[in-house]
Amino acid sequence: MDFSDTQTETEFRQTARVWIQDNAPAYLQAPLSGSGFGSTRTGDFDPIAEAKKWQKTKAEAGWACIQWPKEYGGRGATPIESVIWGQEEGVYGKLSGTFIIGQGMCAPTQVGTEEQKQRHIPKIVSGEVAWCQGYSEPGAGSDLAALQTKAIIDGDNFVINGQKIWTSGAQHSDYGILITRTDSEVAKHRGLTMFFLDMKSEGVDIRPIKQANGDSGFNEVFFDNVRIPDVQRLGDVGDGWKVALTTLMNERLAIGGSIATGFPEIQALVSELIIASGPANDNQAVRSKLADWYAKSAGLKNTGARAISALSKGEVPGPENSIGKLVAGGMMQDIAKFAVDLQGLGGLVTDPAIARSQAQIQAMLMRSPAVRIEGGTDQILRNIIAERVLGLPEDMRADKGIAFSQIPSSQNTGAR
Amino acid sequence: MNFDFSSEDRMIQEQVRRFLSEQSPLSMHRSVMEGEALQATEVWRGLAELGLQGTAIPEAYGGVGAGYLPLCLVAQELGAVLAAVPFSSSIYLAAEAITCFGSTDQKERYLPKLASGEWIGTLALSEGPEAPTQTNLKVARSADTLSGKKLVVPHGLAADFAVVLVASAAGTDLVIAGLEGVERVAIEIVDPSIAAASLHFEQAQCEGLGNPGEGWAMLETLQHRAAVLYAFEQIGGAEQALNMAVAYAKERFAFGRPIGSFQALKHMMADMYVALKLAESNAYYAAWALQNDAPDLRLAAATARVSATQAFQLCARDNIQVHGGMGFTWAFDCHLFYRRSNYLALALGGLNEWENKLVDALPSAVA
Structure with a gap:
């Protein structure tokens, strides 16, 4: 055992430092340093412009997306080097939020042609273009494969x-990946097809969602007869679920450790607070x-x-x-709930100008429900842990082996 | 960074696992629990033949001198099979106390016999229902003798000697007292395999351990060091309880399907897994801190202890729940884990006590 x-x-x-x-x-x-709980703070500076600037600076020196091959603008670094880079980049890494979908999920999905890879990946690396992902729908969240956005071939x-929902950064994105239903008469996972599209295409309408906490970090995206060229299809028709799983896998491989827990905030609060x-x-x-x-924590x-040790030894961190x-x-x-409770009515103040730490706790209180979703x-x-780590049997499903169009839903049963 | 045990340490663990799976099945635990024997003597002897009692005891004193990292893994394996041997009392407490605070002469007299398993030691602390403090001790020392009654002494029926916390002219002391001729009464506790006793000292011979007046401070040091090893026993037990639950949930059918396919049970077992993983990772860090005498050893030990107690108690409790009514029968092994988890949770001071130790060791907040 050795931490050095x-x-x-x-x-x-x-070198990185x-x-x-x-x-x-x-x-x-x-x-x-004051960012957190769903927001990136850049003071008087525009967060998107600053994010693009930092990304470009890194890309020019070979410090962007360092694990990717050099031919696409990366550095060809090892996983452990990528972790070290993350540690050294520290607080500046928060600027990468704008690009996280493109870099974390979309680029690795570019199973498209070599020409497409050459064209798009270096621009993702340099921050020239931002990507978003259209997965969730109002009727398809945890049960993503229940999605209904239709794609019909026409020449x-x-x-x-x-309609898609919860599309982070759609309003700043140049491109998006999109999972659609191309066949409703086969089992639901088999009728899906993945595309990428220009978010400025005609018929794309992006509207911010006002969240429960009052912020608007996500969007709804509506598609009204939007035309996507077949060359922008990712994978075969009907193979969309497989492609989507690849991206989700990439998302889940992101290693924890720096995830916010609220512990420093509560420790700081109780070290100053006087209660009854x-x-x-x-x-x-x-x-x-x-x-x-x-x-x-x-x-x-x-x-x-x-997990970092496992990476260092060339092992792949698992679903654990x-x-x-x-x-x-x-x-x-x-x-957040406990902290508010300790403070009584004072804990309800949300104005940082009056009560900075209380306001931060309030931000946690109102943002944390989203973290759990x-x-x-x-x-x-918990299902993933139970099935993939502990090997427990799959849940019995009411939709197995049934054509998508025949699966009971709140629409076709009249339930609400 | 290499935050894992070395392959040499893992080989020792593998060897211990193989030995215990053959020689220390749960039926062995039961026979000690239900019978007259004070411990699984053959298992104790077998462990000694493998040199395991001496894992961390220096070679100069008859041990192997392999350090604390392999000892942690030995503890994990002993915890997994609920071994009915006095390893924790004799090695994590008595041997550790003498290694840390003993004179050269004491180390020469005691450690080789502890390393070989010939002698069994224990720690006598508790005197009654209330937790011992610096000021409420009634067992007292006067020069080379001690008098008074220690209640619930783990493995007190099997031990050859005890390290005893006593009141003295200097405040509190640690002393070593041989138990030959000392009156012992068996005490029933939640885990009968522990062979607990009350010890009645009457002008019993004793010798001082470490400096007079520093008994309480030494005890705190000892408890933190031992907490790391107890944490490994606890995660060993927690993992085994979880394995039992998972195996049963795959086999047992209800409503026409394996009960492990119900999310209510899946989520319960996922939470057991989460508690176990957190505890395991904290225990790993504490093992490193113990081996390297790290400046944050106390925080690391208390953290490992809190997580491990939580994990084993949760896993043992919910293992019974997953088994349903069968889990509450004497015949099923679930209660053995439940019993051991409750013993280990209190053996070194309860959760509340360790939560306080953890908070005391926290560096102050960066406001």
């Missing part, structure tokens, strides 16, 4: 009609909770370290890493 870098890793870290010191936008360090094109019994820090109920939450951090978001999401919500609900993650 190997010789090669030390050299790599040093020096380059970051010389090139990172230091003026953004303070506001970025060299497919014509798309339908005296300093909150001395209250037994507070201490008990604090210990539990610290143990969980340390457990996540140490689990992350084990889905515990990160499951633990962190619930914990953040518990912490986005990218796999708590329940879906």
Whole structure:
């Protein structure tokens, strides 16, 4: 057991650190450090412009998407180097939010032609173009394969009609990947086809969703007779589910460890707060909770370290890493509720100008429900652990082997 | 970074696992629990033949000197089979106390016999229903003798000597007392395989361990070090309880399908897995901190202890739930894990005590 870098890793870290010191936008360090709970803070600067600038700077020096092959603009780095880079990039990594869908999910899906790869991937690396993904629909969330957005072939094109939802960054994106239904008369997973499209295409209408917490980080995207050339199809007709699984796999391989839990916030709060019994820090109920939450956040951090070790040895981290978001999401919500409870009415203040830490807790309180849903609900993650890690049998399904058009739904049963 | 045990350590673990799976099945645990024997003597002897009691004891004192990392893995395997041997009391507590605080002479006299398994040691702490503190101890030392009654001493029926926390002129001391001639009474506890006893000292011979007056401070150090090893026993047990639950949920049918296909049970077992993973990762870190005497050893140990207690208690409890009514029969093994999980949770001070130790060890918040 050894927590230090190997010789090669030390050299790599040093090179990365020096380059970051010389090139990172230091003026953004303070506001970025205050980011979290669903927002990227860049002070007086435009977040999208700053994100593009940093991405371009990195790409020009070979520090963008470093795990990708050099021929597509990457660095050909090893997984462990990628982790080290992430550690060194630190707070500036928060600027990458704009590109995370394109880099994390879309580019690896480019099973398209070599020509398509050559054309699109380097621009994803350089931040010149941003991508989004059209997966979820109002009627297809956890049960993604229940999606209804239709694609009908018409000569060299497919014509798309339908609606996507929870599309992060659609309003800033140049391209998107889109999963559609091309056949309703086969079992639901078999009638899907994946495309990519120009988000400026005629018939695409992007509308921000106002979320429960008042922010608008996501969009609805409507498709009204949008034409996508067949050459922009990814994979075969009917193979869309397979392509989608590849992207989701890429999303889930992202290693935990840096995921926000709310622990630093609650620790900071109780170290200053006076409650009826005296300093909150001395209250037994507070201490008990604090210990539990610290143990969980340390457990996540140490689990992350084990995954990094596995990477370092050339092993692929498995589905066991889905515990990160499951633990962190619930914990953040518990912490926020507990923190508000400790403060009484003062805890309800949402104006950072009046009460900075309370406002941050309020932001956690109102954002944390989304953490437990986005990218796999708590329940879906538990299913994944139960089936893929523990090997428990699959759930009995009411939709197995039935043509999509015959599957009971709230529409065709009249239920609401 | 290499946050994993070495292949040498894993080989030792594998060897212990093989030995225990052959020699220490749960039926062995049951025979100790239900019978007259104070421990599974053959298992204890077999462990000694493999040199395992001496894993972390220095070679100069008859041990193997392989350090704490392999000892942690030995603990995990012992925990997984609920081994009915006094390993925890004798090695994590008594041997550790003498290794940390003993004089050269004491180390020469005690450690080789502990390493060979010839002697069994234990720690005598508790005196009654309330937790021992620096000021409520009634067992007292006067020069080379001690008097008073220690209640619930784990493995007290089998032990040859005890490290005893006593009140003294200097405050609190640790002493070593041989148990020959000391009156012992068997005490029934939640895990009968532990052979707990109350010890009645009457002018019993003892010798000081470490500096007089530093008993409480030494105890704290000892508890933190032992917590790491107890945590490994706990995760071993937790993993086995989870395995039992999963295996049963695949085999048992209800409503025409395996019960493991019901999400209500799947999610319960997923939560058991999550608790186990967090505890395992915290225990790994604590193992590293123990082996390297890291500055944050206390925080790491308390964290590992809190997580491991939570994990084993959850897994043992919900293993019974997954088994339904069968899980509440004496014949099924679920209660053995439930019993052991509750013993281990309290053996070194309860969850609440360790939550407080954890918070005490936290670096202050960056406000």
